[in-house]
Amino acid sequence: GAVVSQHPSRVICKSGTSVKIECRSLDFQATTMFWYRQFPKQSLMLMATSNEGSKATYEQGVEKDKFLINHASLTLSTLTVTSAHPEDSSFYICSARDFRAQGAEAFFGQGTRLTVV
């Protein structure tokens, strides 16, 4: 099946710094990618929809100036957590749908565990 690769898998940063997370579709083109956040013992919550060549669409309550999304190519979307705070510590996951597949199923990256200290 299609592969979505996310990097890094875990990162620790100091409060006030910025962290960039990359999401790549390895064997298919994805004009749309999705960024989720997951807190402990909770389900995935959509943060934003990343659109190639245009601005991302953010879910209600997600600050677009804090979570910067860039989708400059058909295979790469990046999420930058700016001025990170301890409450931003979470598991961040990206996904993309492969419309070549019969069911157009979504594939997910391995996730990035962000810890802000």
Place this chain on the structure above:
Amino acid sequence: DAKTTQPPSMDCAEGRAANLPCNHSTISGNEYVYWYRQIHSQGPQYIIHGLKNNETNEMASLIITEDRKSSTLILPHATLRDTAVYYCIVRTRDNYGQNFVFGPGTRLSVLP
């Protein structure tokens, strides 16, 4: 997208079949049933999907009732590595810009 209902947790003995139910009574004709699982600290993994026929792949089987209002994911010989949260999601194939919405899922514990 149609709403789904799953039991919050289930146990299964290692080597036995795990049968995970999902209710989706408001499913519409063009909506597929997708199953994903999430092993601790990993991204969700695609398992299987179906529209109305039963489906089988190397990971699992999907049984969809004739009225399509419910389905069952079957792991034929559960192993300890199948311990995970299993998500049943119903949505259309099209609508390119729409994400998959995750509910709480079923936490499956495979016991030795």
